Amino acid sequence: MVLALLLLPAAYGRTAHAVSCTTGAALAGDQRSALFDAAHQLGGAVLRGDAAALKAATIPSVAGNFDGIAATVQGLTAQLQGATLTVTSLYGLNADDLKGSEDDVQFFCSVPGAPLLVTVTLSELPKGQFALAILHATGVPQAQQFALILQNTGTATPHWQLAGFFVRPLTMDGHDSTWFWQQARVFKSRNQPWSAFFYDQAADYLARPADLFTSNNLQKLSRETAAVEPAGLPGKNPMMLPAGDRSFAITGLRADATLHALDLRIDAKVESVSDPVTARKDALTLMTALLQQHPELRSNFHGLWVYESTAAGQTFAVEQPMSALVLP
Incomplete structure (x- = not known):
């Protein structure tokens, strides 16, 4: 489920040269610790079903329209009872040098020494310091992943607050994205394009924490999905x-x-x-x-x-x- 917040995901965007992305390992120690602590605290509130605590740590423009988030958090409480929370990825998104509010800003996040390239796209972005934290809640039958957009609202010292919240499952029917991708390739080899296409779509949904997130691996999956898409599927027309x-x-x-x-x-x-x-x-x-x-x-x-x-x-x-x- 994707919740509409101040920072809306955009499918495509123009690159803003006044922004930069720093991945978790390359973040300064104090910044990484502050982001980790904020993400873990917010994720913990989700696990507890404590919507009030989550709202208290949310920027005002989002807290003013919090009913959807509160309902989602409360709906997750039972299935996440006893889950283990892990902060799996942190991305520092620096937009201090933006001249004003920008439409569709892309942050390109590379991991030193690794081929992975992550792109984070945010629209209606004001200047400032932001971050994306990805968390996994595992150890329960319906494991979930959270994507948290954080905004630094502090002046002298950093103060990270929630500016966007997205939640998706990590598995469907007990299987993760890699399994669905592999099965889709099996179906392609059997000339079963309908099954291949919908399994590819499931793989993408489970692997992508939110629509604002993509990577070179996900782009490869998207190409494979497009190559097998059956003609005539519903879209603009039924x-x-x-x-x-x-x-x-x-x-x-x-x-x-x-x-x-x-x-x-x-x-x-x-x-x-x-x-x-x-x-x-x-x-x-x-x-x-x-x-x-x-x-x-x-x-x-x-x-x-x-x-x-x-x-x-x-x-x-x-x-x-x-x-x-x-x-x-």
Whole structure:
């Protein structure tokens, strides 16, 4: 889940020559310690479900619109009970020399002696000192990763406060991003492009702490994903799926592990969901039609989720395991 905050991620940005990035190992000892302590304190508040403490350590412009963050933190409390918190990466982002608020500023972060290059893109960025901290909460069935944007609000001495908060799982159905990437390559070798594409997407989602973050490894994954992308997937326009004497307007497709097993989620626009019996019948018809067109999905996903929605915002959802979907 990505929470909208003061600092918004931008997919593309122009490089600002007045900014610089320093990775954790190259940070000055006192700065690294201050960032580590701030990140660990904020992450600890998330683990405890202490939204009040997190809000107290947040910059005013974000604290003033904190309900979304508070709800997310409270929703994580049960699944993170007993988790081990680790600060895995720190990036110092210096924007002191910006002339004013900049759109889409990119920070290029290289690791000395290593081929890894990380790019952090922030938009609507004022001048100042910022940092990105990545934390892992592990040792529990639903391990999570946090990306914290920190801003130095101190004058004489550093005072790091929360300016952005993003949380994503580290695994889906018990598997990490590397496993999904490897499986996608297996599916490509078997000429199963639909499975390969959605497994690649899952790998990217798990490997990327937030949309503002990319690296040369993630760019390689993106190229592999683009190379196998099936034609006609929903985007600006829905994908029309024929099913007997009608067609379904599919607006979204993605891997989903809400029920702790890997399903393929299908979002569809329908005229009405007021009758649950009819809505369920339509969903099952859609599932069957998709499996008839793409039988490879049956062996590579646990089941299918269908989320039907109307123009008025009414919704209906149903999940079926593959074993319950019998083709005519």
